[in-house]
Amino acid sequence: MSSISQNLLFRKATEEDIPEIARLLIEVWQTCYTDFVPQHFLDGLGFNKQIQRHKAYLDRGVNYLICIDKSNLGLLGFTSFGVSRFDKYEVDIELYSLYVDPTIQGQGIGTRFIEEIFKDPFNAPSELIVSVFADNPYKGFYEKNGFRQIGKEHIDFGSFGLEAFVMLLERD
Numbered sequence: 001m002s003s004i005s006q007n008l009l010f011r012k013a014t015e016e017d018i019p020e021i022a023r024l025l026i027e028v029w030q031t032c033y034t035d036f037v038p039q040h041f042l043d044g045l046g047f048n049k050q051i052q053r054h055k056a057y058l059d060r061g062v063n064y065l066i067c068i069d070k071s072n073l074g075l076l077g078f079t080s081f082g083v084s085r086f087d088k089y090e091v092d093i094e095l096y097s098l099y100v101d102p103t104i105q106g107q108g109i110g111t112r113f114i115e116e117i118f119k120d121p122f123n124a125p126s127e128l129i130v131s132v133f134a135d136n137p138y139k140g141f142y143e144k145n146g147f148r149q150i151g152k153e154h155i156d157f158g159s160f161g162l163e164a165f166v167m168l169l170e171r172d
Helices: 002-006 015-032 039-043 047-059 109-117 139-144
Strands: 008-012 063-069 075-083 093-100 127-133 148-156 161-170
Touching: 008 109, 015 047, 015 063, 015 075, 015 093, 047 063, 063 109, 075 109, 093 109, 127 139, 127 148, 139 161
Parallel strands: 093 127
Antiparallel strands: 008 063, 063 075, 075 093, 127 161, 148 161
């Protein structure tokens, strides 16, 4: 971990980063979610569709942080966050996504993303909400980082739906 952590750079994403964000999202979904997301959906995660989707989010003001390896400038992970879509929980900021390259998961990059969100001296939230698929094998990551379940929601993907746990992290 020390050699990886010494070469990390966390920064806001730009439009030029979107193709790598799209590539990593597809890789993570197709690698990590095969046990609970239908194969037809995973097969349909088109690269160009993801580029358009994330460019639109960036244009609408969604915050993206990326982590790159300074030694080779490769994208190791990304997170996106913004105004909560869950009005009933009365939390301002929602973590929309957090993805780390499957080959280096478990080395602290995801935890570091959460820390980076809380570092902003002008906009640091006191609470952060996230929805985690009920069958997501990485639910323990959120629990380990202090999130606790506060609700349950159904997420509709059109051709199928998934149950998700709504989890909250509070900071002083």
